[in-house]
Amino acid sequence: MHKSKLAGFIIDCQTADLQAAAKFWSRALGMEVRQLPGEEGDKYVRLMDAQHGLHVEVQSVSHPSRVHLDIETDDVEAEVARLEGLGAKEVERVQTWCVMEAPTGQRFCVVRKSAANFDAIANRWPAPG
């Protein structure tokens, strides 16, 4: 048995000015900006979603701007296998997460659990077989 749920979304922005992008989305969504430490902070700005408890970040990217979803899990390998069973494809591994592509074409990421209430509210998936 492993668990997963929607973690939130990443607002991918094709821009050299990450702070301006984060400022727009922070004000548009009414979510406070939190700067991240070290090199992470050069690429990502977190937006604090007090209303829904989602993990939301603005990311500076080189590809065209988009929004992508993240799925959080207590077992990345089991979750990637489950999603492959539904028709998704693994695209690449980055640090601790896995980039996947849905059968409908959207990219999304499988990431390690981070929500404080993850264990209480995540979906439970029985082991295959």
Place this chain on the structure above:
Amino acid sequence: MHKSKLAGFIIDCQTADLQAAAKFWSRALGMEVRQLPGEEGDKYVRLMDAQHGLHVEVQSVSHPSRVHLDIETDDVEAEVARLEGLGAKEVERVQTWCVMEAPTGQRFCVVRKSAANFDAIANRWPAPG
């Protein structure tokens, strides 16, 4: 004074098989499918987000697949004006909502409020001037 907040997101799928698309995303996210009545149901399937209270739908579209955010509000005109002030541009009006484009390039929609707890948790924006 008017109010707004993130409503949720729409998973736009370039597909003629809306039900297959909804089935994948329902299982991937662990959110139950709810069929919508009438013509709405030909284009949209709702996914019930019991965990975060978001409004999530899978939509059949003719453009390339993507994910777009929705912002819900008690005053569409005031919210569109507020977002224009932040640098967003109006793209088109569809039924009761407004399609906008962020300065970072992503399309998003401003829609009428629908969350049950909207009034309690939405951001409050003072009237300009």
